Amino acid sequence: MKKLLSILFIISTISSFCQTGTKKITLEDIYKNRKFSSRGVSGLNSMKDGEHYCQLKKDSLNVYEYATGKFTQTLVTSKKLIPAGDTSPISMGSYSFSMDESKILFPTHEEAIYRHSSRANYYFYDLVTGNLTLLSKNGKQRLATFSPDGTKIAFVRDNNIYMVDLSTGKEQQITTDGKINEIINGATDWVYEEEFGFSQAFFWSPDSKKIAYYRFDESKVKEYQLAFYGDLYPRQDKYKYPKAGEDNSKINIFVWNVESGKSSNIDIGQEQDIYIPRVKWTEDPNVLAFYRMNRHQNKLELLLADAGSGTSHNIYAEENKTYIEINDHWHFLKNKSGFLITSEKDGFRHIYLYTMEGKPIRQLTSGKWEVTDIAGIDEMNNKLYYVSTEVSPLERNVYTIGMDGKNKTCLAPKKGFNVPEFSSKCIYFINRWSDINTPSFTTVNKSDGAELRIIQDNAKLKETINDYGFGKAEFFTFRTHDGMELNGWMLKPADFDPLKKYPVLFTIYGGPGSQTVMNLWGMVSSYSQLFAQNGIIVVSMDNRGTGARGEEFKKCTYLQLGKYETLDQIEAAKYLGSLAFVDKDRIGMWGWSFGGYMTLSCMTIGADYFKLGVAVAPVTNWKYYDNIYTERFMQTPKENPQGYESNSPINHAAELKGKLLLIHGMADDNVHTQNSYDFVTALTAANKQFEMQFYPNSNHGIYAGKNTTFHLYTRMMEFILKNL
Numbered sequence: 001m002k003k004l005l006s007i008l009f010i011i012s013t014i015s016s017f018c019q020t021g022t023k024k025i026t027l028e029d030i031y032k033n034r035k036f037s038s039r040g041v042s043g044l045n046s047m048k049d050g051e052h053y054c055q056l057k058k059d060s061l062n063v064y065e066y067a068t069g070k071f072t073q074t075l076v077t078s079k080k081l082i083p084a085g086d087t088s089p090i091s092m093g094s095y096s097f098s099m100d101e102s103k104i105l106f107p108t109h110e111e112a113i114y115r116h117s118s119r120a121n122y123y124f125y126d127l128v129t130g131n132l133t134l135l136s137k138n139g140k141q142r143l144a145t146f147s148p149d150g151t152k153i154a155f156v157r158d159n160n161i162y163m164v165d166l167s168t169g170k171e172q173q174i175t176t177d178g179k180i181n182e183i184i185n186g187a188t189d190w191v192y193e194e195e196f197g198f199s200q201a202f203f204w205s206p207d208s209k210k211i212a213y214y215r216f217d218e219s220k221v222k223e224y225q226l227a228f229y230g231d232l233y234p235r236q237d238k239y240k241y242p243k244a245g246e247d248n249s250k251i252n253i254f255v256w257n258v259e260s261g262k263s264s265n266i267d268i269g270q271e272q273d274i275y276i277p278r279v280k281w282t283e284d285p286n287v288l289a290f291y292r293m294n295r296h297q298n299k300l301e302l303l304l305a306d307a308g309s310g311t312s313h314n315i316y317a318e319e320n321k322t323y324i325e326i327n328d329h330w331h332f333l334k335n336k337s338g339f340l341i342t343s344e345k346d347g348f349r350h351i352y353l354y355t356m357e358g359k360p361i362r363q364l365t366s367g368k369w370e371v372t373d374i375a376g377i378d379e380m381n382n383k384l385y386y387v388s389t390e391v392s393p394l395e396r397n398v399y400t401i402g403m404d405g406k407n408k409t410c411l412a413p414k415k416g417f418n419v420p421e422f423s424s425k426c427i428y429f430i431n432r433w434s435d436i437n438t439p440s441f442t443t444v445n446k447s448d449g450a451e452l453r454i455i456q457d458n459a460k461l462k463e464t465i466n467d468y469g470f471g472k473a474e475f476f477t478f479r480t481h482d483g484m485e486l487n488g489w490m491l492k493p494a495d496f497d498p499l500k501k502y503p504v505l506f507t508i509y510g511g512p513g514s515q516t517v518m519n520l521w522g523m524v525s526s527y528s529q530l531f532a533q534n535g536i537i538v539v540s541m542d543n544r545g546t547g548a549r550g551e552e553f554k555k556c557t558y559l560q561l562g563k564y565e566t567l568d569q570i571e572a573a574k575y576l577g578s579l580a581f582v583d584k585d586r587i588g589m590w591g592w593s594f595g596g597y598m599t600l601s602c603m604t605i606g607a608d609y610f611k612l613g614v615a616v617a618p619v620t621n622w623k624y625y626d627n628i629y630t631e632r633f634m635q636t637p638k639e640n641p642q643g644y645e646s647n648s649p650i651n652h653a654a655e656l657k658g659k660l661l662l663i664h665g666m667a668d669d670n671v672h673t674q675n676s677y678d679f680v681t682a683l684t685a686a687n688k689q690f691e692m693q694f695y696p697n698s699n700h701g702i703y704a705g706k707n708t709t710f711h712l713y714t715r716m717m718e719f720i721l722k723n724l
Contacts, residue, residue, distance in 0.1 A: 022469030022494065025530040027717065029468075031710045036465065036526040038439040038458050041430065043094075048101060050425030056092060061104070066428040066444055069453055076104065076125055081132055083123065090123055090132075098150035102127050103166070105135075105144060105153070114190060114669060115700075117142065117199040124153065124166070135164055136171055142187060143200040147208040152258075154186075154202060154211055161186040161202055161213060163258075174211070174256055181223065181240055184216040189249045191242055192216075194670065195628035196277045196326055207285035210307055211256045212266075214279065218249040226667045229696045239669065242627045244644075245636035251276050253290060255307045266305045267312045268292060275628070277326040282356075283336050291326065297632045300324045302341075302358075315358030318343060322558040323632045325513065329374045332356075340364075340384070342371055344551045351386060353403065364405045370548050372396060376422035376429070378447070385411075385422060385429070385447075393548035394475065394487065394519045398431065398449070411449030417520035422447075430455070434521035436473045436489060439465075469494045471532045473524045475517070480571045487517045488541035488572065491524055491532045496581075502537045503586035503724045504576055506610075508602075510565045511594035512633055513547040513554055516540045527713065534721060539576065543568035559640050561622060561633045562647040566601040573602075573609040588612030588658075588724045590716060593671060593700065594619065596663075597649065600679065603660055604652035611658040612723050614716050617668055617700055620675040621648040653682035659723040660690040663712065665698030691719065 029035040043056030052063050052072060059078040064071055078089040090108040097104055104127065107120035122135040122144040135144060141155040141162075154163045159178025164171050175185040186202035193199045201214035221240040228235040242248050253266040253276060266288060268276060275293040282289050288305045290312075298320045305312035318324060329342040329351075338355045349371050351364040365371055369390040375398065376385035382403040387396050398412035398420045412418040416435035423429065426447050434440040439458035443451050473489045480486065493502070507528060509516050516523060517540055528538040543565040545557035557564050569589070577584030589610055591599045596618025603613035622630045623637045623644050637644050645651055660683075664676040673694070683690055693715050698704040702712055 022533075023467050025468055025526065025533050027530070027710060027713055030526045030530065031713055036461065036468075036529075038434075038461055038521065039456055040432070040440060041442050041456050044421075044430070045095075045097070046421075046423040048099075048424050050423045050427040053423065053430075054097075056095065059089075059092070061092065061095065066423055067452055069444070069455065075127060080130065081106070081123070081125065083132060083134065096146070098146040099148050100150050103146065103150055105146060107144070109140070111140070113142075114193055114199075116193050116197070117187070119157075120144075122153075122155070133166075133169070136162070138171065143202070145200070145202075145204065147204050148206055149208040151208065154204065156186040156202070159184045159187070161211070161256075163211075175213075175215075181238065182217070182219045184214075184218065184249075186213045188214065189216045189218050189221070190239055190669070191248070191626045191628050192277075195626060196275075198278075201279075203279060203281060205255075205281050205285045205307065206283065209258050209285065211258070212279055212281065212288050212307070213254055213256065214276070215252040215254060216249040217252075220247050221249055222246055224669075224672060226669060228667060241669075241672075244623050244625060244627050244630040244634070245638055246627060248273065248275075248627065253279060253288075253305075255288060255310070264308060264310045266290070266310045268303075278328070278330070280330070280332070282332045282339075283334050289330075289332065291330075293324070293326070295631065296635060297323045297628075300326075302330075304356075315356070316341070316354060318345060320344075322555040325632075329371075331374065331377055333377075334379055340374065340377070342374070347552060348550045351384070362405050364401055364403070365408075368550065369393075370550070372548070375420045376426040378426035380425070383426070383447075385420070385426060387418065387420065389548045391415075392519075393515075394517060396518075396520075398429070400447070409449070411445070411447075415519065417518060420445075428452070435519045436475075436521065436523050437470075438462075439521050465529075468529075469533065470526075470529050475519075478572070478575045480568065484544065484568070486541055486543065486568060486572065488539060489517055489523065491528055491538040493532050493535050493537070498581050500581060501583040502535065502581055503583055503588070504537045504539055504573075505531055505720060505724060506569065506573070506587070506589035506591075506602075507538060507540045507595075508569065508589055508591035508598045509593070509595040510543050510546065510569070510591070510598045512545050512557065512561070514594070515542055515547050517542040517546075527717075530717070531720065536720075536724065537582065539572070541569065541572045543572075557633065559634060559643045560647060561630075561643070562597065562601055565598060566605050566647075569598065569602050570606040570609055573606065577609065584609075586611060586724055588614075588720060590614035590616070590720065591618075592616040596671075600649035600660075601647070601652070603658055604649050604655040607655050607657040612660075612720065613658060614661045614663065614719060616663045616712075616716075617665060617671045617702070618649070618662075618675060618679075619671055620650050620679040621645075624672060624675050624678075650679050650682045653679065653688060654686035656683065656686070656688045656690070659719075660688075661716065661719045662690060662692040663694070663702070663715070664692075665695045665700060665702040665704070667697050667704070668700045670700040 045054050061075045063073045081089040104125045106123050110118045110120040112118050119140040119142045144155040161174040178185050188201045203212045218240045223238045224241040226237045254263040256263045278291040286307045292301045300318045302316035303312045331340045353361040371388045373387040396417045401408040419432040420429040432442050439461045442456040471494050473491045576582050589599045596615035599613045599615040602610045664673045703709045
């Protein structure tokens with residue numbers, strides 16, 4: 001009780017810094033009432049005509065005109081989505097159309113598996129007949145997907161692929177050898193889902209006559225065990241998790257023929273210790289494309305395969321002295337004349353056009369800036385739409401360029417961050433704009449950039465943040481001792497007095513290719529605003545290894561993950577400590593995941609400069625993390641032992657000087673609590689005192705159970721306000 005009263009006194013004392021008359025930000029406002037959440041435009045899909053879009057409202061699915069916003073029709077209401085024998089409608093939380101837009105698929109009673117995966121009961125609604133039908137009565141399904149002709153739906157259940165003929169309702173099992181923790185058909189294993197960013201591993205051919213699919217044999221991948229509490233005996237869940245240097249699943253790619261019921265094995269090469277990070281049908285229904293990548297992830301090949309015979313041949317190859325990252329910026333042109341890819345091979349990510357034989361046609365974009373997305377392709381008018389950092393690595397702007405590499409035009413030049421979503425046929429795009437101090441502003445634009453109308457301006461949120469006295473973040477740059485210029489933002493208290501000295505709190509991520517310093521709403525959270533309102537300067541800085549500044553800046557951390565990142569954050573602390581209004585003896589840091597790792601590194605290696613740290617779900621030695629991510633940047637522990645051990649906070653635990661709070665979810669399937677446990681062991685051996693908070697049954701996001709998120713942020717806030 002005395003401790004609680006002491007904390008409340010500290011909070012109330014620091015709060016006296018807040019601007020008189022301004023409403024005080026509370027954790028309840030942030031995490032329970034969601035008072036500062038911006039409104040977006042959700043549940044929206046372009047219709048195939050390119051002139052209309054479909055949007056999910058509370059109890060109906062409606063169609064509107066892009067140009068005017070005029071309502072044209074309601075496709076279905078919740079009243080029509082009541083299963084036979086029930087009295088309540090199914091969930092309309094998400095939906096997908098058949099290609100001809102005559103049927104809609106709805107997942108209901110979803111339950112999460114991992115970060116990107118879930119299982120559900122699927123229903124499909126026929127817009128012609130008005131019938132609602134349960135897809136399968138034999139258990140929940142995963143990844144249910146219409147065939148392009150809309151006559152069938154394929155899905156995964158219990159690691160096998162199934163298909164339902166919608167005209168007869170007949171369910172057909174396509175694979176039979178699926179087995180939990182051994183064989184997976186049509187879905188990915190844990191590490192592919194987490195690191196290659198996809199969970200669906202089956203793909204309909206354009207003519208609906210074939211299904212290409214992955215088969216993962218994970219029988220030799222080592223297991224990790226998670227305990228879940230609440231019953232008399234904890235439940236033990238095991239799953240396959242390949243740590244750095246350990247065995248991966250063996251991969252096969254098959255093509256199943258709908259008519260014959262037979263599968264052909266695609267030739268992916270003799271080497272088994274490889275990755276197949278992407279598979280996609282070309283516009284030819286008999287030709288399958290796939291990426292093949294070596295274990296070190298520094299050699300990428302694009303192969304085409306005959307879907308009948310399985311024979312394959314290489315049409316594109318790229319090698320890098322460090323690593324190559326996988327993305328979805330590869331597109332086969334509908335006229336079958338070639339394909340588009342992005343690559344960093346000239347030092348910055350740009351767009352390239354090739355023939356279907358793999359011969360280079362031209363580099364479409366170039367310069368010391370990065371293409372971050374291919375947003376739309378208009379083959380009829382030979383135009384390409386993309387997003388880039390040409391103005392600044394802190395900004396994103398929308399551009400169009402001809403397929404001949406000419407006539408480049410900026411469509412969204414307003415300073416800030418633009419996120420476009422193009423309609424079918426690229427007639428219009430919905431643009432979500434914001435800057436670091438302005439909530440998102442969503443408009444409908446013509447493909448030439450002309451703004452037609454506003455569909456969300458977040459006016460209410462703007463009023464709210466004004467009432468609560470949200471501060472304005474400022475960007476800053478500084479140079480390290482060796483001349484490297486780094487970008488950051490700084491949030492000062494609203495009543496900032498340059499004659500006073502303020503504590504500083506770093507909010508950090510810092511991982512490869514990431515950014516926390518962008519001219520984008522959300523970079524400065526309402527949680528950061530709370531600390532600023534309580535007299536703390538909040539700062540974030542992008543160290544070497546982060547994104548949007550070219551390959552050299554990003555990949556200089558290769559084989560030494562965490563070394564230069566930590567040195568840069570220490571330099572930032574030294575720089576800020578030299579400013580007249582900063583108390584150099586009260587500089588702290590908090591971060592989650594890679595940010596948690598960075599916090600521990602700065603609290604140990606940078607112990608003279610950081611007096612407080614909160615590390616949430618941190619990696620403490622990269623040998624404990626998964627192999628696809630870790631080996632991309634570090635190779636294996638056997639190949640690079642010095643890189644692993646010298647950059648492990650565990651081996652620097654004895655250097656800790658400041659106040660440390662360590663937090664972890666005890667059911668974290670991503671960054672295992674093993675990381676924190678071993679760091680605790682090292683701290684204990686070094687006789688270093690610290691505080692810790694563990695949350696049973698919570699994964700990497702730490703939100704399982706009643707009140708968990710609120711409790712977590714309360715714990716961090718009280719620790720920071722008390723000790724900083």
